Amino acid sequence: MASSSDGQFRFTLTNGIEALNGGLFVSPGSGTHPTRVIDSHELIFVAQGSLDLFEEKENLHAEANQTLVLFPGKRHGGRLPYAPDLNFYWVHFRIHEGLGAHATLHVPRVADVRDPEFLTEMFCRFISDQESGILDPVSAAHLVGLMLVEAGSAERDWTSRTAARARAQQQAPLAHEIQAYIDRNFKEPITTSSIARDFRRSADYLERVFRRHRDMSILMAVHLRRITAARVMLRTEGRKNINEIAFACGYGDPGYFRRMFKRLTGLSPRKFRSLYSRTHINAH
Amino acid sequence: MSGLELGLACALEPTGALFVPAGPAGNQTLRLHDCCLFVFVAHGELEAVSGRSEKRLPAGHAALFQCDAGRAVVFHHDAGAEFYALKFKVSPHLPRARHLAMPARGKVDYPERLTDLLRRYVMEQRRRRPSLWALYNLLVLVLCEYAAAPGGSLEAKPACSGLEAIASMVDAYVAAHYREPLCANDIARELHYSPGYLERAYRRERGISVRSAIHLRRIREARAQLLLQREVLVSEIAAQCGYGDAAYFRRVFKRTTHMTPLHFRSINSGSADDLRAREYTSVG
Numbered sequence: 386m387a388s389s390s391d392g393q394f395r396f397t398l399t400n401g402i403e404a405l406n407g408g409l410f411v412s413p414g415s416g417t418h419p420t421r422v423i424d425s426h427e428l429i430f431v432a433q434g435s436l437d438l439f440e441e442k443e444n445l446h447a448e449a450n451q452t453l454v455l456f457p458g459k460r461h462g463g464r465l466p467y468a469p470d471l472n473f474y475w476v477h478f479r480i481h482e483g484l485g486a487h488a489t490l491h492v493p494r495v496a497d498v499r500d501p502e503f504l505t506e507m508f509c510r511f512i513s514d515q516e517s518g519i520l521d522p523v524s525a526a527h528l529v530g531l532m533l534v535e536a537g538s539a540e541r542d543w544t545s546r547t548a549a550r551a552r553a554q555q556q557a558p559l560a561h562e563i564q565a566y567i568d569r570n571f572k573e574p575i576t577t578s579s580i581a582r583d584f585r586r587s588a589d590y591l592e593r594v595f596r597r598h599r600d601m602s603i604l605m606a607v608h609l610r611r612i613t614a615a616r617v618m619l620r621t622e623g624r625k626n627i628n629e630i631a632f633a634c635g636y637g638d639p640g641y642f643r644r645m646f647k648r649l650t651g652l653s654p655r656k657f658r659s660l661y662s663r664t665h666i667n668a669h
Numbered sequence: 670m671s672g673l674e675l676g677l678a679c680a681l682e683p684t685g686a687l688f689v690p691a692g693p694a695g696n697q698t699l700r701l702h703d704c705c706l707f708v709f710v711a712h713g714e715l716e717a718v719s720g721r722s723e724k725r726l727p728a729g730h731a732a733l734f735q736c737d738a739g740r741a742v743v744f745h746h747d748a749g750a751e752f753y754a755l756k757f758k759v760s761p762h763l764p765r766a767r768h769l770a771m772p773a774r775g776k777v778d779y780p781e782r783l784t785d786l787l788r789r790y791v792m793e794q795r796r797r798r799p800s801l802w803a804l805y806n807l808l809v810l811v812l813c814e815y816a817a818a819p820g821g822s823l824e825a826k827p828a829c830s831g832l833e834a835i836a837s838m839v840d841a842y843v844a845a846h847y848r849e850p851l852c853a854n855d856i857a858r859e860l861h862y863s864p865g866y867l868e869r870a871y872r873r874e875r876g877i878s879v880r881s882a883i884h885l886r887r888i889r890e891a892r893a894q895l896l897l898q899r900e901v902l903v904s905e906i907a908a909q910c911g912y913g914d915a916a917y918f919r920r921v922f923k924r925t926t927h928m929t930p931l932h933f934r935s936i937n938s939g940s941a942d943d944l945r946a947r948e949y950t951s952v953g
Contacts, residue, residue, distance in 0.1 A: 530806035
């Protein structure tokens with residue numbers, strides 16, 4: 386229980402997970418995943434390329450932006466040689482029973498991730514804190530908890546790629562088309578009215594349809610898409626300066642980009658970069 | 670095998686959040702029903718009044734409040750102040766959990782790390798169906814970040830858990846002496862505990878044996894040295910990291926990293942420029 390008698394608060398914290406270690410695997414261009422049995426669970430997040438493994442008699446295939454769960458005590462290994470463009474994050478963890486569960490989380494064997502950039506950033510945080518020796522067991526356990534939520538919740542969200550997306554497409558084909566248009570064109574100077582012109586509908590109508598299904602304006606969706614692209618570039622493209630990134634993400638005015646970035650992430654682009662660029666890899 | 674079923678155990682129950690972006694000066698009142706409140710000031714200054722206690726919080730400071738039923742916390746914020754407030758309830762004691770001690774108020778070491786987590790919390794909360802588990806994990810990460818600041822401690826005070834203090838002493842001893850021949854009995858002798866008691870205490874707190882902790886520390890160092898000293902023989906690196914017997918080092922390295930030292934070095938080949946980045950690369 387929390388107690389504050391001596392001016393200190395004490396909390397008892399757990400999520401039933403014990404995080405072991407994590408890392409980023411970059412394909413060497415040859416070789417195969419070793420066949421082995423491990424004594425912990427493993428969560429793999431494929432950032433790029435695709436990964437083909439087997440576990441006991443089951444064949445497993447995960448593509449970019451998908452996660453894969455492996456189980457302790459089962460033999461797993463590579464089914465095909467590493468794809469040359471393969472990159473994946475991995476973390477080992479144990480699950481402790483008997484904590485008195487409040488609810489259950491289902492993490493599918495292979496799952497689409499609802500927000501790949503979010504998951505990547507959580508892995509970056511884990512790995513960089515682990516390497517600099519400041520990752521405490523409580524933070525580690527709860528970072529893994531967050532990763533598992535990302536790996537387990539894709540289906541319930543509108544933005545998931547397969548099943549949920551097909552469902553959303555049926556329910557709201559127009560809102561879906563608008564999002565797809567934004568995903569394709571966010572690097573251009575698009576606005577709600579330019580989208581309306583291209584769709585040959587009134588801006589008000591598009592706005593209403595979009596808002597009903599996404600709970601946000603079209604303009605906000607454009608900003609979110611651009612800022613997500615900027616997060617990726619800030620993390621991975623260390624040579625580009627902030628102005629170049631602003632232009633590359635569809636912002637003509639770097640000052641406006643900085644303001645929007647700050648508003649949507651809480652951090653300036655520079656601070657964000659210093660927070661997440663440590664796990665950056667520039668080889669292969 | 671269709672995936673992973675996780676029983677979710679939450680030690681704290683998130684019950685709401687408030688984010689006040691920079692704007693004109695004003696007041697905000699939060700009613701609390703028997704819960705705790707975490708406040709962090711990102712910009713500007715904030716005065717928080719709860720009953721008779723008043724806290725003036727400048728940017729970069731955080732505070733915790735514990736409130737009985739029906740109590741309100743009133744925030745008077747200056748123009749340009751930006752702050753976050755998270756409400757949560759404390760669940761009954763959970764077994765096997767770690768304690769986290771933190772001061773009632775304090776300055777945060779890395780405000781951008783905290784801002785990043787808080788922003789994610791607010792974003793999750795704004796989703797149409799926020800995930801309670803995502804919120805819980807984020808909340809604990811926020812508290813860990815705050816507890817890492819001076820005055821807080823992840824190693825709960827010895828009065829709270831003597832075992833944790835012992836485990837920290839072992840960690841510190843291993844960090845200082847892993848290059849020398851070292852075994853669990855040496856540490857027990859140095860710290861004036863019986864080997865059996867030390868072993869049990871360490872395992873209870875860290876979940877691994879003292880021996881494994883020594884190996885993990887050594888292998889972590891070996892991985893870094895294998896890449897930093899590319900021309901140096903594996904046997905010499907083994908000796909540097911406290912392994913007199915190179916064959917034994919290879920076996921432990923393989924067990925921990927799932928590949929031989931040379932394989933690890935070869936798949937992490939590249940120019941010297943990449944080395945820094947590669948220190949954060951490891952292999953699954």
